[in-house]
Amino acid sequence: MSIQDVARQAGVSVATVSRVFNLPDKVTPATRTHVEQVAQALGYLPNASARTLRTQRSRVIGVVLPTLLNPVFAECLQGIAQAAAAGGYAILPFATDYQLAQEDRAVHLLLAGNVDGMILVVSNPATSSALQRLAEAGLPYVLAYNRHPEHPCVSVDGEQAVAELVAHLAALGHRRITMVSGQFAASDRAQQRWRGFQRGMAAAGLADAPVLEVPFVETAVQDVTALLQRPGRPTALVCSNDLLAIRSIRAAHLAGLAVPRDLSVAGFDGIALGEDLTPMLSTVAQPNADIGRCSVQLLVQAMASGAPLAPDAGLTLPHHFRTGESCASA
Amino acid sequence: MSIQDVARQAGVSVATVSRVFNLPDKVTPATRTHVEQVAQALGYLPNASARTLRTQRSRVIGVVLPTLLNPVFAECLQGIAQAAAAGGYAILPFATDYQLAQEDRAVHLLLAGNVDGMILVVSNPATSSALQRLAEAGLPYVLAYNRHPEHPCVSVDGEQAVAELVAHLAALGHRRITMVSGQFAASDRAQQRWRGFQRGMAAAGLADAPVLEVPFVETAVQDVTALLQRPGRPTALVCSNDLLAIRSIRAAHLAGLAVPRDLSVAGFDGIALGEDLTPMLSTVAQPNADIGRCSVQLLVQAMASGAPLAPDAGLTLPHHFRTGESCASA
DNA sequence: CTGTTAGCGCCTTCAC
DNA sequence: GTGAAGGCGCTAACAG
Numbered sequence A, B: 001m002s003i004q005d006v007a008r009q010a011g012v013s014v015a016t017v018s019r020v021f022n023l024p025d026k027v028t029p030a031t032r033t034h035v036e037q038v039a040q041a042l043g044y045l046p047n048a049s050a051r052t053l054r055t056q057r058s059r060v061i062g063v064v065l066p067t068l069l070n071p072v073f074a075e076c077l078q079g080i081a082q083a084a085a086a087g088g089y090a091i092l093p094f095a096t097d098y099q100l101a102q103e104d105r106a107v108h109l110l111l112a113g114n115v116d117g118m119i120l121v122v123s124n125p126a127t128s129s130a131l132q133r134l135a136e137a138g139l140p141y142v143l144a145y146n147r148h149p150e151h152p153c154v155s156v157d158g159e160q161a162v163a164e165l166v167a168h169l170a171a172l173g174h175r176r177i178t179m180v181s182g183q184f185a186a187s188d189r190a191q192q193r194w195r196g197f198q199r200g201m202a203a204a205g206l207a208d209a210p211v212l213e214v215p216f217v218e219t220a221v222q223d224v225t226a227l228l229q230r231p232g233r234p235t236a237l238v239c240s241n242d243l244l245a246i247r248s249i250r251a252a253h254l255a256g257l258a259v260p261r262d263l264s265v266a267g268f269d270g271i272a273l274g275e276d277l278t279p280m281l282s283t284v285a286q287p288n289a290d291i292g293r294c295s296v297q298l299l300v301q302a303m304a305s306g307a308p309l310a311p312d313a314g315l316t317l318p319h320h321f322r323t324g325e326s327c328a329s330a
Numbered sequence C: 001c002t003g004t005t006a007g008c009g010c011c012t013t014c015a016c
Numbered sequence D: 001g002t003g004a005a006g007g008c009g010c011t012a013a014c015a016g
Helices: A003-010 A014-022 A029-042 A048-055 A071-086 A100-112 A129-137 A158-171 A188-203 A217-229 A242-254 A272-276 A288-305 B003-010 B014-022 B029-042 B048-055 B071-086 B100-112 B129-137 B158-171 B188-203 B217-229 B242-254 B272-276 B288-305
Strands: A060-065 A090-095 A117-120 A141-144 A153-155 A177-181 A211-213 A236-239 A264-269 A282-285 A320-322 B060-065 B090-095 B117-120 B141-144 B153-155 B177-181 B211-213 B236-239 B264-269 B282-285 B320-322
Touching: A003 A014, A003 A029, A014 A029, A048 B048, A060 A071, A060 A100, A071 A090, A071 A272, A071 A288, A071 B071, A071 B090, A090 A100, A090 B071, A090 B090, A100 A117, A100 A129, A117 A129, A117 A288, A129 A141, A141 A288, A153 A288, A158 A177, A158 A188, A158 A236, A158 A264, A158 A282, A158 A320, A177 A188, A177 A217, A177 A242, A211 A217, A217 A242, A236 A242, A242 A264, A242 A272, A242 B272, A272 B242, B003 B014, B003 B029, B014 B029, B060 B071, B060 B100, B071 B090, B071 B272, B071 B288, B090 B100, B100 B117, B100 B129, B117 B129, B117 B288, B129 B141, B141 B288, B153 B288, B158 B177, B158 B188, B158 B236, B158 B264, B158 B282, B158 B320, B177 B188, B177 B217, B177 B242, B211 B217, B217 B242, B236 B242, B242 B264, B242 B272
Parallel strands: A060 A090, A060 A117, A117 A141, A141 A153, A177 A211, A177 A236, A236 A264, A264 A282, B060 B090, B060 B117, B117 B141, B141 B153, B177 B211, B177 B236, B236 B264, B264 B282
Antiparallel strands: A282 A320, B282 B320
């Protein structure tokens, strides 16, 4: 079922059929209607590969992100998918599982897959070889969640946000605050949030800025439980993401502590699920779907112009503190 | 950067270059190595669109699912992505937001997009027009989570599972059990689980099988809260999915009831997050990632043979009851 | 306004 | 074992 069949059946040339689909104005209404009916009757659909080959545009956006198992990225992808669909683009997603080799592989596959542009969440923009190859390829791209002066990024100011969060906890009377973080090496987000924590603690006049780096999610609960059972335990935890916060609340429970009565726990990310929990999760909420949507918009712009985005074309979206029920005064 | 450039640069014909990438055995090791090096140096990547156009195989699997905002589907998609990648396939996902028009649109786009096969979670296989068109197109496909005798499906026996769950609650001494369900019209899963609930209640000698149909997630909490504040409130809730269960726990909290002391709440789906909650969610766990993986495997098989799958090629995967902390004796 | 035609990059017979 | 050539389906000049 090709454009040839439609042309033959409709008694016109393939060019006319093509025009009916791509430049309807350049065809007489009568023939247009006729061709449309024939196409409809035959169930004709223009072949995307042929069109891509010919035009050198696939109308597909490649997406590289760590995992869909963290709702943050699922929410973001949902936003990407929505905006992409609205703009007439399809998406080709790859999950890297936080592994650099997978980042490389994903970019490679996407490059070979003729995508018009890419949105990615990389581990570390400063050192990512995948990112470098992508930049060299001259393909438009946007980083989401990452922050780096030499790349166009759509993100929130995580450092500032955590500093504010610490100020909030300090105002509630907390003095012993510990940060619970995922692996610093696995993401620049964790590092930014960690810097924000240090800044916030210093600003609050708290000399020490203790951090518990949780290497694996599987052991997060027991690691935090152990922390909470040590003497001089913190009265508040600042978690570098919502999943860690949720696990920390569980850890508190296992350690015999009630949240927020005995321990305050704050998260970061603003996953939708946090609002349905009991206690409702107090967290720095990022506009996850918007991060996705804005990334698409920037990218679509760049793809239209054909040129890669300037590093300063990025966007810092507003975050806000979601007052939940998991933080109370000390 | 095309196969021509590589051929010229390597001093061989395009046919040889093509063979190096597709039938390496048919090329002398020496020339193969040479060509590979040249290709590498030039950063050559075979053009997917051209290859697809020529071979009529895209090595892309289309995926249609309701939303990524429900972790069930995110987990499944992660499984799909993983298995697809392992099999050398990419995925092209579409979210329908539970809207039939979007199902049609997605199938249409995917059909035009030259996918080799599709995995979909539809609202209702019995009435889906998208599914009908797909079947007519003769493209291999697999339904995930859906169950229908005329289509190949990968799912668990939700009816049986809920019946077992009710028996479990009855054994704990519960007599007033209410089902909390999403819209029946929105998914055949909800209907199956509802049938299982009725069967289970009857088997437990409980004549009545009350159900609260929650039309919108936004109002779920207040709807359930209202239910719990009425006299003669249930002592146990069977929720048709985990998100509803989580919201029901919140509703209990708002109604002044402690879970599981005053109210038992069970979910369905087995989202990973449920294990990290406090109380840990008691739920019928489905192997979500496996559902995705198995769907891919079936599909890959079918795509290799070129023929659509037989309706009875589907799979019923085992579910299991995850004993959490949200159910206790009456 | 419509038709003819030349490729887009690749794979694959068919010769050699 | 290697090369030459046709054509997958489509769009965009260019003619008419």
